[in-house]
Amino acid sequence: MRAVKFFGRERVAVREYPNPKPQEGQVVVRIRASALCGSELHAYRGEQELESNPGHEPAGVVVDASRSRRWRDGDRVGIHAVWGCGTCEWCQRGVFTFCDEKRFCPGAHAELMAVPDYACVPIPEDLSFAAGALLAGDGLGVPYHTSRRLPTRGGDTVAVVGCGPIGLGNVMVQAFLGARVIALDRVPDRLRLARDLGAAETVDVSAADPVECVRDLTRGRLADAVIEASGRPEGFALALKIVGKAGTVACNGENTQVSLHVGTDLIRRDITLFGSWFYHIREYPEMVDLVRRGLAVEKLISARYPLEEAQAAYAAFARGETAKVILEP
Ligand SMILES: [Zn+2]
Numbered sequence: 618m619r620a621v622k623f624f625g626r627e628r629v630a631v632r633e634y635p636n637p638k639p640q641e642g643q644v645v646v647r648i649r650a651s652a653l654c655g656s657e658l659h660a661y662r663g664e665q666e667l668e669s670n671p672g673h674e675p676a677g678v679v680v681d682a683s684r685s686r687r688w689r690d691g692d693r694v695g696i697h698a699v700w701g702c703g704t705c706e707w708c709q710r711g712v713f714t715f716c717d718e719k720r721f722c723p724g725a726h727a728e729l730m731a732v733p734d735y736a737c738v739p740i741p742e743d744l745s746f747a748a749g750a751l752l753a754g755d756g757l758g759v760p761y762h763t764s765r766r767l768p769t770r771g772g773d774t775v776a777v778v779g780c781g782p783i784g785l786g787n788v789m790v791q792a793f794l795g796a797r798v799i800a801l802d803r804v805p806d807r808l809r810l811a812r813d814l815g816a817a818e819t820v821d822v823s824a825a826d827p828v829e830c831v832r833d834l835t836r837g838r839l840a841d842a843v844i845e846a847s848g849r850p851e852g853f854a855l856a857l858k859i860v861g862k863a864g865t866v867a868c869n870g871e872n873t874q875v876s877l878h879v880g881t882d883l884i885r886r887d888i889t890l891f892g893s894w895f896y897h898i899r900e901y902p903e904m905v906d907l908v909r910r911g912l913a914v915e916k917l918i919s920a921r922y923p924l925e926e927a928q929a930a931y932a933a934f935a936r937g938e939t940a941k942v943i944l945e946p
């Protein structure tokens with residue numbers, strides 16, 4: 618089978634690998650769509666050559682269910698990228714992300730993968746594999762899990778700082794759930810995408826004082842909630858400045874070392890600050906419901922490429938002007 622291999626320094630290519638064989642409790646999935654994730658860009662730009670690739674948001678068709686009792690050949694599945702042990706208390710509750718023995722789904726930009734059968738979720742017949750990859754992966758999962766933890770109600774103002782793929786997913790989900798979304802970024806193409814996905818207002822942080830803009834847009838109240846999706850210290854600092862009294866700041870952006878004054882930033886204004894990572898596999902049916910109720914999840918996709926054009930796909934994605942980019946092996 619063929620799979621993408623990372624060579625380091627922004628070089629990738631398709632290479633031949635042995636076909637995976639299922640172990641007991643595993644299925645082999647023929648990948649039909651595999652989403653690129655911002656979390657891969659560190660490895661893409663890094664020096665190190667990888668065994669294959671860090672893809673982890675795939676969907677496809679079961680082609681070998683001989684070692685599984687859960688699935689049959691031909692079943693359409695998405696793959697939850699965080700594989701719990703399957704038996705501990707958290708795994709039993711459908712929260713693989715909290716499992717102490719968790720592993721990460723390796724090498725999904727490939728034609729075939731052997732995966733634990735309990736980490737697969739069903740993709741309904743009427744959904745595309747690309748939509749399935751967004752639903753089973755973090756493209757929709759992170760924004761959905763974050764939305765479940767926000768105390769906001771319809772009509773509240775939710776600001777999203779950073780409109781990369783995760784920020785744009787948050788814009789889409791929050792707008793769909795009835796929030797008035799203010800999207801903030803410095804890239805015009807991303808702000809245009811944010812408007813397409815339902816942002817009521819956009820703020821170019823390089824053109825104007827973003828705090829004053831949000832103050833004007835909210836008649837002085839500032840945002841009821843802010844989702845920090847830039848993963849940068851200045852984005853985090855901005856999130857704390859544009860959240861209103863008794864508001865909530867949710868952090869999706871990782872790799873940020875920040876400074877925080879507990880008194881002025883949190884205590885004196887009753888601010889709630891929390892982190893939110895990935896999604897819980899038990900939330901998957903709720904996300905399918907959201908699509909059933911009209912969430913146009915495929916609007917998050919900016920481009921699709923065949924596996925052979927992985928280099929072009931990463932180059933486009935790394936420019937930071939797209940939402941999700943999909944490889945179609
Ligand atoms: Zn991801």
Ligand SMILES: [Zn+2]
Pocket residue numbers: 701702703704705706707708716717718
């Ligand atoms: Zn476990």
